[in-house]
Amino acid sequence: MTFNHTTVTEQAIANAVATLRSGFLSEGAQVKRFEQELSTRLGLVRPVALNSGTTALHLALVIAGVKAGDEVIIPPQTFIATGMAVLMTGATPVFADIQLHTGNLDPQSFAAKITPRTRAVIPVHWAGYPCDLDEINRIATEHNLAVIEDAAHALGARYRGQPIGAISRFTAFSFQAIKHLTTGDGGALCCLRPEDERRARIRRWFCIDRDNSPPSFLGERQYDADEVGFKYHMNDLAAAVGLGNLEAFPRVLARLREIHTRYRNAFASVPGVTLLEQRDDRESACWLFTMLVERRDDFLRATRSRGVPTTVFHQRIDRNSVFGGVRRDLPNMDEFNQRQVCVPLHAGLTDEDVETVLAAVRAGW
Numbered sequence: 001m002t003f004n005h006t007t008v009t010e011q012a013i014a015n016a017v018a019t020l021r022s023g024f025l026s027e028g029a030q031v032k033r034f035e036q037e038l039s040t041r042l043g044l045v046r047p048v049a050l051n052s053g054t055t056a057l058h059l060a061l062v063i064a065g066v067k068a069g070d071e072v073i074i075p076p077q078t079f080i081a082t083g084m085a086v087l088m089t090g091a092t093p094v095f096a097d098i099q100l101h102t103g104n105l106d107p108q109s110f111a112a113k114i115t116p117r118t119r120a121v122i123p124v125h126w127a128g129y130p131c132d133l134d135e136i137n138r139i140a141t142e143h144n145l146a147v148i149e150d151a152a153h154a155l156g157a158r159y160r161g162q163p164i165g166a167i168s169r170f171t172a173f174s175f176q177a178i179k180h181l182t183t184g185d186g187g188a189l190c191c192l193r194p195e196d197e198r199r200a201r202i203r204r205w206f207c208i209d210r211d212n213s214p215p216s217f218l219g220e221r222q223y224d225a226d227e228v229g230f231k232y233h234m235n236d237l238a239a240a241v242g243l244g245n246l247e248a249f250p251r252v253l254a255r256l257r258e259i260h261t262r263y264r265n266a267f268a269s270v271p272g273v274t275l276l277e278q279r280d281d282r283e284s285a286c287w288l289f290t291m292l293v294e295r296r297d298d299f300l301r302a303t304r305s306r307g308v309p310t311t312v313f314h315q316r317i318d319r320n321s322v323f324g325g326v327r328r329d330l331p332n333m334d335e336f337n338q339r340q341v342c343v344p345l346h347a348g349l350t351d352e353d354v355e356t357v358l359a360a361v362r363a364g365w
């Protein structure tokens with residue numbers, strides 16, 4: 001049994017071969033189709049396909065106007081990519097506390113960290129469970145801040161009847177190798193505002209407007225780049241893989257949710273386990289199964305000795321030297337960091353694997 005898994009369908013392999021044979025690998029028809037399918041099948045609003053989730057976060061920050069000297073509020077419970085994207089703009093990441101019962105940004109702590117220099121907030125949907133988006137968006141609107149959801153774990157999640165990717169000004173997704181839906185590496189930035197989408201499309205490729213830069217007599221495209229642009233676009237090979245894998249996405253998500261429910265039902269009565277919150281107004285994408293346990297080292301030793309690769313997945317990022325290397329007073333983060341642990345949750349688990357996980361945890365530590 002492994003902790004991570006990469007789901008690649010036969011259709012994705014066939015699509016990749018066909019694209020490799022097509023003679024066109026750059027950003028073209030497959031990328032357009034992938035964006036359309038993300039929109040029609042999953043309800044994502046104006047998805048702009050990119051080459052990673054990190055570049056989606058960075059592009060959103062740039063389009064929101066975040067620059068050196070500004071502050072961006074983020075939770076420490078995330079992958080370091082969230083903080084790196086902020087640093088790439090020259091702005092300072094300001095770490096707010098999380099909720100102990102979700103691992104997500106605490107709206108009250110977010111509000112308390114706002115200063116006149118704050119420009120944006122990046123709520124991260126930890127493990128695929130949606131943050132308190134109404135509260136976060138309300139506070140952000142009051143202070144004129146851009147909300148950029150980090151939905152790297154949350155493709156397919158829903159909040160109060162709407163899909164993640166249709167709620168805040170920006171939402172960044174990742175299609176990296178071990179995500180629910182992979183393109184090898186890849187990402188998408190959803191934009192509620194048409195003008196943000198337009199800037200994202202242009203700036204993902206060197207600030208050249210592909211659709212409105214006809215070739216001149218000399219042969220090259222005619223364009224006038226008016227801002228800094230990036231090489232952040234998705235290519236057709238990645239999009240072809242994504243299109244093939246998209247066919248399996250509903251099945252993958254349903255399987256993850258089924259296993260997630262079995263774990264919750266079984267672990268609720270295990271002494272020493274505290275389950276994370278699960279409210280009726282939102283549906284998790286169930287990308288990880290994180291829980292809080294007592295005597296975590298003992299838990300890890302015992303479950304591993306029973307054949308289950310249990311892991312602490314992503315420790316807090318705020319103590320890295322690149323963020324100043326200082327100890328911050330974030331009590332919920334401190335406790336979560338001591339007690340959180342994940343058991344394997346992915347589409348590669350057999351029913352027998354799931355039974356092994358259930359038995360390994362039930363046996364105690």
Ligand SMILES: Cc1ncc(COP(=O)(O)O)c(C=O)c1O
Pocket residue numbers: 052053054055078079081082124150152153173174175176186187
């Ligand atoms: C919470 C979070 N944000 C951002 C990223 C970055 O995504 P990518 O690897 O596609 O750049 C990841 C990657 O796993 C992540 O877990």
